[in-house]
Amino acid sequence: MNKTSFITQLLQACNKTPIKPSATVYAPANIALVKYWGKRDNELNLPVTSSLSISLADKGTSTTLSVAHQAADEVFLNGEKLTAVSPFVTRLLSFLDLFRPRKDFYFRIETISTVPIAAGLASSASGFAALVLALNDWLGWALDLQSLSLLARMGSGSAARSLWHGFVMWQGGERDDGMDSFAYSLSYQWPSLRLGLLIHSTAEKHMSSRDGMIQTVQTSPLYTAWPAVVARDLSLVEQALIQQNFTQLGETAEANALTMHATALAARPCVCYSTPQTWDIVHTVWRCRAQGLEVYFTQDAGPNIKLIFLEKDEAMIRANFPTVDVVVPFIQDYQ
Numbered sequence: 001m002n003k004t005s006f007i008t009q010l011l012q013a014c015n016k017t018p019i020k021p022s023a024t025v026y027a028p029a030n031i032a033l034v035k036y037w038g039k040r041d042n043e044l045n046l047p048v049t050s051s052l053s054i055s056l057a058d059k060g061t062s063t064t065l066s067v068a069h070q071a072a073d074e075v076f077l078n079g080e081k082l083t084a085v086s087p088f089v090t091r092l093l094s095f096l097d098l099f100r101p102r103k104d105f106y107f108r109i110e111t112i113s114t115v116p117i118a119a120g121l122a123s124s125a126s127g128f129a130a131l132v133l134a135l136n137d138w139l140g141w142a143l144d145l146q147s148l149s150l151l152a153r154m155g156s157g158s159a160a161r162s163l164w165h166g167f168v169m170w171q172g173g174e175r176d177d178g179m180d181s182f183a184y185s186l187s188y189q190w191p192s193l194r195l196g197l198l199i200h201s202t203a204e205k206h207m208s209s210r211d212g213m214i215q216t217v218q219t220s221p222l223y224t225a226w227p228a229v230v231a232r233d234l235s236l237v238e239q240a241l242i243q244q245n246f247t248q249l250g251e252t253a254e255a256n257a258l259t260m261h262a263t264a265l266a267a268r269p270c271v272c273y274s275t276p277q278t279w280d281i282v283h284t285v286w287r288c289r290a291q292g293l294e295v296y297f298t299q300d301a302g303p304n305i306k307l308i309f310l311e312k313d314e315a316m317i318r319a320n321f322p323t324v325d326v327v328v329p330f331i332q333d334y335q
Contacts, residue, residue, distance in 0.1 A: 001177050002043055004155050005097050009177075011148060016101040016140045021067035023138035027129035027162045028055040028117050031195065031298060031306050033253040034233045035260045036157055036170065038217045038226065042210075043179040045157040047056045047219070048077060049230040051170045052186075053161045056195065060162070061113050061312035068106035076110045087204075095128065099135060128155030129162035149182040160220045166329065167241060173280050184256040188241040189330055196288055196307030196317055196324040200277040211303040214273045220267040229259050250296030250308050257298040264301075281321075283307075288320050 017166035068074045073096070075082045075089045078233050082089045096107055101144035112132070132152040136143050143151075149170075152159035161168040164185040173181030207215075217223055233256045264271035282305065285297045286309045293316050296308040307324065309317050317324060 001038075002216050005099055005153065006044060006178060007154065010147060011099075012142070015139050016099075017105075018067065018138050018139035020138065022061065023134045024064040024066055025133040025137060026058035026060060026062045026131055026167055027126045027159075028057060029123065030158065030161045030168060031300065032158065032296065033308075034230055035300070036042065036239055037260045037263070037301075039157070040172075041176075041178065042214065044181075045153050046178050046181050047157060047170070047172045049071065050172040050234060051158075051168070051225050051230070052191075052234055053149070053158070053162070054167050054195070054197045054329055055162065055165045055168065056115075056197075057115050057165065057329055059197070059327060061111060061123070061130040062113075063112075063127070063130040063134045064110040065131075065138045066108045066110075068108040071104070071106060072105050074108040076108075078112055091124075091155075092127075092131070095131065098154065099139075109266045109282060113331040122128075123161040123280065124156040126160040128152050128159035131155065146182050146184065149184070150179065153178075153181065154292070186238075186241070190241070190244065191330045192311040193246075193329060194307075194309050194311055195316060195327040195329060197327060198281055198305045198307065198321060198323060200323075200326055201275065202280070205273060205302050207271060207273075212267075212273070212301055215268070215271050216264045216267045216271070218267075220263050220271075222263045222266045226259070226263055229256070230324055246310055247294065248293070253308060254296040254299050257300075261299065273302050274299070278303045278305060281305045284320065288316075293317070293320065296311050 019261045031146050032051050032053045034052040036047050038048040040048050073093055077088065092109065111127065113123055113127065115317060125235040129152045136148055149160045149191060150164055152163065158184040161170050166185040167188050168191055169186055170183040171181065206232050232250050236252040237249060240252065285295055288295050293313060295313065295317060297305050298308065307317065314326060
């Protein structure tokens with residue numbers, strides 16, 4: 001099955017033209033505490049394993065969809081009109097082609113992103129999730145979140161998890177057609193949990209997550225061990241959420257991230273997203289922990305580090321990491 005047939009099957013009873021002038025929606029970025037790294041089907045973005053994430057509250061993407069003012073698609077990012085040759089536009093329009101009702105129908109897409117694009121901060125996750133939510137509203141599909149998660153996965157695998165705030169599970173599924181590979185919200189709440197974004201690079205990464213996964217799966221001798229690591233870590237993290245065991249949560253998330261990057265480093269050629277600044281931050285985290293400050297980190301496919309800590313330690317975190325951007329995942333406005 002290809003993307004077109006998958007979407008046709010999912011939307012067979014849905015409207016294909018707008019029911020109102022425009023639609024504006026928001027979707028949060030998410031950070032995987034147990035990572036998604038590797039696909040069993042690249043066309044349908046089907047993961048080898050399940051994964052578990054936490055959303056980043058007001059760090060994400062707002063998207064407005066309407067009909068273009070001219071006979072061509074129009075794409076705006078943070079107020080700037082982008083050219084059709086940019087990788088961002090190419091990927092976005094390739095996705096929207098799957099929903100274009102006729103050849104002479106043109107989209108106007110206005111996106112505001114509060115996270116850097118393609119820098120390992122899940123901008124594509126929130127971007128494609130927002131796009132699918134906007135399509136659902138603009139075209140009047142009235143689809144449930146499970147169906148929207150399936151559609152978002154077609155744009156970016158981790159977008160399947162960006163339709164909700166809080167903790168989210170993306171089940172890998174087993175079916176070849178991918179209809180059982182969707183995300184869903186977990187009910188666990190942790191109001192005192194904090195995340196800290198340490199962004200030392202906003203440059204586009206040298207290798208996309210998609211390409212990095214393919215190279216790792218195909219060439220890393222360590223990849224065969226990855227599914228078992230994920231299965232164990234998913235169990236440990238969910239247990240930590242149930243028991244509010246912060247040490248178990250932090251240790252497992254940090255080890256999972258390090259295992260993912262070690263597996264990628266063993267690919268041939270090596271897949272490396274870290275920079276010297278990345279490692280400086282990692283060693284600072286380890287130094288702080290050795291001195292009694294309980295802080296952990298995670299890292300996705302990019303150079304930037306995300307801290308995991310508790311509200312009671314925020315002052316010390318800010319003292320040791322002066323540039324940290326603190327995120328409160330569980331606040332009233334984002335429940």
